[in-house]
């Protein structure tokens with residue numbers, strides 16, 4: 001083969017063509033459907049935070065390359081937030097790293113921590129960038145499937161234990177979990193932590209939905225468990241919590257050794273990003289509890305509205321305890337192939353959803369499930385629910 005007949009996309013990435021979101025968003029546009037596919041809010045976050053970004057821009061803060069680890073104001077605010085909500089203490093100078101969203105944090109962490117051939121255990125269905133980043137880092141992904149149990153997708157701890165081999169380097173977790181809406185329980189997290197200590201594994205936890213937990217128990221970071229602080233890289237982001245997903249301000253917290261390793265990879269990806277927005281997010285993290293409580297209550301009401309609509313339409317709904325996604329089973333509608341269902345849904349009902357199967361290696365395990373985002377205005381959700389009822393309820 002000559003240089004132009006060989007496929008341009010290398011073998012590591014060949015399996016990750018264009019994402020389902022591109023296909024479904026195009027379909028939404030073409031059919032004039034309500035897009036509950038991609039998870040971004042249709043209203044912006046707090047006005048005062050937007051004004052903080054404007055002020056930073058005007059005052060010339062962050063318009064030139066900010067410091068590599070992030071502006072000190074934001075690193076201090078991240079450390080203060082981890083202490084305020086979880087009692088975790090991190091040194092803002094050595095144990096906090098600002099990234100271009102959680103997406104870059106995930107990429108940099110995996111690129112930094114993995115040697116080619118290392119195995120990474122990830123909960124399946126998984127967030128779409130995990131598989132691609134593990135592949136880019138030369139790692140091997142080992143999915144452990146979350147399975148429906150008493151109305152929620154749960155982790156089978158025996159299956160998790162059985163997945164660990166001598167080549168396992170790290171566990172890649174996500175709680176609250178996208179797309180299932182599952183929040184790992186204290187008991188599950190305890191067992192995961194014990195396993196990580198016993199098998200000497202690193203843990204990377206994606207906690208971008210930390211402020212969207214509808215269970216009164218709230219979010220429990222894995223780093224708070226015994227023996228975990230020194231082996232855990234915690235990843236979060238401002239996008240979901242403050243409804244500014246376009247700003248791409250994320251962060252990593254962990255020991256100085258882990259954060260230094262992640263920074264070594266991050267410096268060659270974006271180097272730095274989102275200068276003025278970093279100052280605005282520093283202010284956002286210091287908002288009073290009423291903001292975080294109000295945000296969660298608002299999303300909980302939206303969850304209940306869409307869940308009720310889906311149930312009325314005939315879906316079996318897995319009521320999420322976290323995130324802004326709801327997963328539904330299409331089998332009560334006489335359907336079994338979520339991908340075909342989602343491709344037809346815009347014509348049938350004027351609504352776009354995402355087939356969960358695309359987030360699985362074991363596609364058959366995810367075939368009958370579809371994901372709807374409820375981070376949309378109430379009138380949009382009510383309209384979508386009505387369209388689904390009309391299309392399916394008899």
Ligand SMILES: *Cc1c(COP(=O)(O)O)cnc(C)c1O
Nearest residue numbers: 101102103127178208237239250
């Ligand atoms: C949205 C999302 C991300 C990406 O966050 P950004 O800050 O926008 O890069 C990462 N992980 C999960 C589970 C998400 O849902």
